[in-house]
Structures are given as C-alpha cells and as structure tokens.
C-alpha cells in the first residue's frame with residue numbers, strides 16, 4: 001500500500017522556462033519544474049529529503065531582469081517569470097563552481113562530478129599546482145563511520161539532517177569561516193566524545209562520500225569496493241515496532257552498508273543506530 | 286577620506302559635489318594615480334575622472350559606485366598590485382564560507398594576484414583572463430553582496446587603470 005499524503009489544492013503558476021509556457025503548482029521550485037520538463041540541471045547541496053541551503057551554486061539559472069543568477073533548487077517559480085537554464089552566463093558560473101570545487105576538494109567519490117566536469121569543460125588544473133586545497137585527513141575515530149573532510153563540499157546537508165530538519169541531535173555544525181570552514185562536532189572532539197547518536201542520517205544525505213560507513217571506507221582503501229557487483233535488498237528493520245525500511249547493500253554475501261528509501265512517507269530515509277549499523281548478528285555464521 | 290591626502294578624515298558634502306571638490310578639501314597628492322571610490326567593494330577611477338558627481342546616479346553613470354562612502358586616494362608612488370592583493374586578502378578573510386563561488390573564488394583571486402604582481406602585458410594575460418572568469422562567477426553566483434562585489438576593485442584596476450599593461 002502506498003500512502004498518499006493529503007494536501008490542500010494548490011494554485012497553478014504560469015511562467016516561461018526556456019521559451020516554453022510552463023504551469024506548475026504554486027511553491028514549486030525552478031528545479032522541480034525543470035525536472036518535470038525533463039531538463040537535467042546539476043545539483044550538489046540539494047537533496048530529495050531536505051530543504052537546501054543553496055550553498056553550492058552549481059544549479060544556477062538566469063531569471064530575466066534579475067541582477068544575479070538564481071539557484072534553481074531554492075528559487076520558486078513566480079507568475080510571468082522568464083527563466084533560462086542554458087545561457088552562456090549560467091553555464092559559465094556552473095563551470096567555475098565545478099572548477100573551484102574540484103581544485104580544492106577530492107571529488108573522486110562524488111557521483112556525477114566527473115561527468116559534469118566534462119560536460120561543462122571545467123579545467124580545475126588551470127589554477128596551478130600551488131592552488132590551495134582543503135588538505136584534510138580522514139577521521140577514523142569509531143567503528144561505525146568515517147568522516148573524510150577532504151571530500152567535503154560544505155553543502156550543509158549533514159548539519160541539517162543531524163539538526164533541525166530531521167534528527168534534532170545537533171551533534172555537528174559548521175566551524176570556522178571562509179576557506180577554513182569545516183564541519184565539526186563541538187570542540188572538534190573525536191566523534192566518540194560528541195553528542196552523536198550514530199543514526200547515520202548524515203551519511204544518508206552526504207552527496208560526496210565524505211561521510212561513509214567504516215566498512216565502505218576500509219573496502220575502498222583495500223581496493224575491494226565494487227559497487228557494480230553489489231545487490232540492494234529492501235526489507236524491514238527487525239528491532240522495533242516502527243518497522244523502518246532498510247536497504248541492505250550486499251557484496252560477496254556480506255552486508256557492506258545500510259541505507260533507507262528516501263520516498264518512505266514516514267521515515268524519509270532516516271534510521272536509528274540499530275537499523276543503520278546493527279546488522280552484525282545477521283552475518284554470524 | 287583616506288589614503289595619500291594632506292587631511293584624511295570624515296567630510297560632509299552636499300549631494301552633487303564633485304569628486305574634485307572633495308579632493309581639494311582634503312589636499313590632493315602631487316602625482317595622483319587613482320581613487321578607490323566606495324571602499325573595498327567599490328571601484329577605481331582615474332585622475333582624469335574627477336568631475337564625477339558624488340551622487341548615486343552620477344557615480345552609476347560613470348560606471349563607479351558611492352558604495353560605503355569611503356574615498357581612498359593613491360599617488361604614483363604606490364604599488365597598485367600590492368593594493369589589489371590587500372583588497373583580495375580582505376575578501377578572502379571576510380568570506381563566511383557558505384557558498385562555493387566566494388569561499389573558493391576569493392582564494393583563487395588572491396593566488397592569481399600574487400602570481401601577476403610583477404608581470405605585465407602578455408606575461409599577465411593568462412592570469413587576468415582567469416581572474417575575469419572567476420570574478421564573473423563570484424559576481425553572478427555568490428549568495429550575498431560580499432562575494433558579488435569581491436572582484437569589483439580588481440576588475441576596475443585592470444580595465445580603468447590598466448594596472449597590468
């Protein structure tokens with residue numbers, strides 16, 4: 001059975017998207033309208049279960065009459081707005097954003113980054129060999145997950161998932177400013193000395209692989225991580241009566257990580273420590 | 286009013302006074318090289334542009350800005366590339382770090398200015414093109430006014446003062 005949440009009827013907004021008259025329900029973002037029209041706009045800090053901070057700026061589009069570009073993920077369609085998604089200006093800013101990120105951050109596990117860099121002809125190496133990089137080492141301070149902030153693009157998704165948008169644990173925040181800003185627990189302590197409850201809901205939304213299961217991190221380091229060969233099985237968590245959905249990622253008959261379906265109308269991809277990490281008993285042979 | 290004038294300080298002038306009037310009051314330097322109008326987020330004007338009226342419309346028409354109201358006067362003994370590096374350092378330092386164009390763009394701007402500081406002409410062209418591209422994205426795609434204006438002064442120094450020619 002699929003639950004269909006009831007919503008009050010919404011008025012339609014008419015606007016022009018790349019020359020096409022478009023009608024969308026009031027409140028729809030430009031990005032949602034683009035996706036409904038089959039347009040593929042790159043996104044990083046936007047996620048299907050969160051309200052974005054529009055921090056990455058890779059989704060910018062041109063709105064006629066506006067002084068600056070607009071983030072498609074956050075700007076809502078307005079009546080009579082004229083939006084163009086593929087202008088020279090919008091493509092230029094997307095290219096530069098990709099270059100700035102790729103020249104400072106390890107994007108090797110960011111899905112689609114390589115594809116977009118090619119599509120936008122971004123050349124991160126043109127900032128030269130001395131271009132400042134984040135220069136972070138992976139933080140391996142617990143048995144469950146690793147924080148590799150060299151891969152972090154500061155998208156704010158983990159902070160929002162841990163804080164007011166989902167978990168309400170508030171274990172992590174952005175510390176520092178400018179290029180020195182980093183995601184951190186209080187006092188930059190090891191995770192084991194922080195407020196973290198290991199729900200892994202930050203890992204679920206991280207778009208870069210900066211946060212990953214220890215099992216995935218170790219297998220990548222050993223060169224044995226093979227996503228192609230993995231199966232994904234969605235089942236029900238056996239621990240409590242809530243009955244969250246778990247998706248078990250299995251490689252060579254071992255569970256290598258656990259995610260949760262984002263379209264679940266109750267949990268939206270969120271779990272607790274038991275569902276997320278408590279699978280070892282399944283593999284006691 | 287600051288920089289190389291005889292009497293730096295705070296001046297109150299009626300709207301419509303010209304840049305020249307303000308300079309006369311403060312005592313201009315002998316060899317005037319440039320005036321930074323509007324503070325670090327503003328833009329440079331040349332010594333032959335002192336007739337600009339100090340109004341919002343007048344400065345806008347001249348492609349400049351009143352900005353914060355700061356007027357910084359530089360004479361011809363000043364190394365302009367070093368002043369640009371100082372401005373770029375300010376923006377890199379002030380960036381809050383929320384958005385990518387400003388957080389990383391201000392760092393790349395400062396790095397490129399360090400590379401070109403002793404270069405001119407063809408030797409500087411590559412980095413100037415890079416500055417222009419990064420600057421355009423900072424202006425167009427940053428979240429707030431800080432990132433959006435972080436390249437104004439550098440751009441005007443290149444285009445109006447011809448600093449790396």
Ligand code: SF4
Nearest residue numbers: 162196197199200202
């Ligand atoms: S595991 Fe849960 S509590 Fe810990 S930082 Fe991530 S979201 Fe917050």
Ligand code: SF4
Nearest residue numbers: 152153155156158206
């Ligand atoms: S750790 Fe991941 S989710 Fe958190 S800010 Fe960095 S990239 Fe985003």
Ligand code: SF4
Nearest residue numbers: 381382383387429432
């Ligand atoms: S443009 Fe504004 S929001 Fe973006 S990093 Fe700079 S100071 Fe922060």
Ligand code: FES
Nearest residue numbers: 045056057059073
């Ligand atoms: S996806 Fe829109 S600003 Fe990041």
